[in-house]
Amino acid sequence: MTATSEPTARPRRPRHPDSDGTPRGSSAGRAERAAQRVTELIESVPPGSRLGTKEELRTLCEVSVGTFNEALRLLQARGLVTVKPGPGGGMFSAEQSPMVRLGNSVLALDARQNDVADAVRIRDALDPLLIEDALWHASPADIAGLRRHITAMEHAVTAADPVAFVHANWRLHAAIASISPNALLSSLYTHLLDLIEGHTLSVLPASEQPLGEYIAHRHALHRDLVDALDRRDRDEALRLISEHNTTLAADEDPAARR
Known part of the structure; x- marks a missing residue:
């Protein structure tokens, strides 16, 4: 065929896509x-x-x-x-396994999975102590800082980004820990959060409930918790932190709770 002739070449054979829609030849x-x-x-x-x-x-x-x-x-x-x-x-x-749960998702962990599971258990046990301290010691500036983290969690819900939500959640809990005048308690809690975050590889779906619905519920729970701290409502704050740590199905391993 010359440079000026009409293209009459046979049609290309279509490339079959992979299961994700990507052409096999790409x-x-x-x-x-x-x-x-x-x-x-x-x-x-x-x-x-x-x-x-x-x-x-x-x-x-x-x-x-x-x-x-x-x-x-x-x-x-x-x-x-x-x-x-x-x-x-x-x-x-990789020596990894989905060990730590976030409602209907799991945090896929690296080889430190046992350490992380233990860290989650200890962190949950320390939460009520930190809430008690925050009830007594949170200043208006502290509450304003907590609300900024709540806003970040809300943005992650809107963006349907569970990874961003989890990290914003951890930053909120670290900010609550920083309010405590007990340096040992605050430092221990922050170290536990760092260990959990540092060895989390990803957030994966794990049940039928849409993940977006679950993180929206968790956002509302944390928002209500900050409101209770602002009102110095001890009973409500302690009720909410208990719900925070016990809202998973009864048959799940509590050592694997997020």
Whole structure:
């Protein structure tokens, strides 16, 4: 065909999309399939198992270096693999499990999952002490600061962003802890929050209830808690913090409560 002739080439064969709608021939599609192949390998071995070197797994997946690096990024973002350098290093199945619950979601944790579960239990036990201190010691400026965190939680609800909601929630509780004149109590609580946040990989759905509805309910509960602190309503504040820590199904493990 010359440069001036009408294009009469046969039509292109359409590329079949992957399950997520990504064309199979695209780089993103190849990376997703490579990630899926490694995921299948992960599911066949115990947590913490060595999967092989990056080059061995790239060869197994039959993709280019760039495509495999993208697949590795997907796997790490999902908390499925860890990469260890040096002799004996390589890619390992992550020692992680969804241990800490946020209503109908779970916080997927890294290898410190047992530490985090213990931290949540201790944090829940300390909440009433910090509420008592906040009832006595919160200044108008403190209450205004708490309301800013409530607003951040509201924005996360509106944006349907459970990750932002969880982090705004933690910042609210850290601000309540900072009101306490008991430096040891405040420091311990803040350390527990840092441990939980530092080892949380993601927020994942875990039940039939829409996650948006649940975080909206939790936002309202925390808003009411701050209102009770502002009114110095001890009975209501303690009732709300009890509800905060006991609103999960009775058959759930309390050690896994968010």
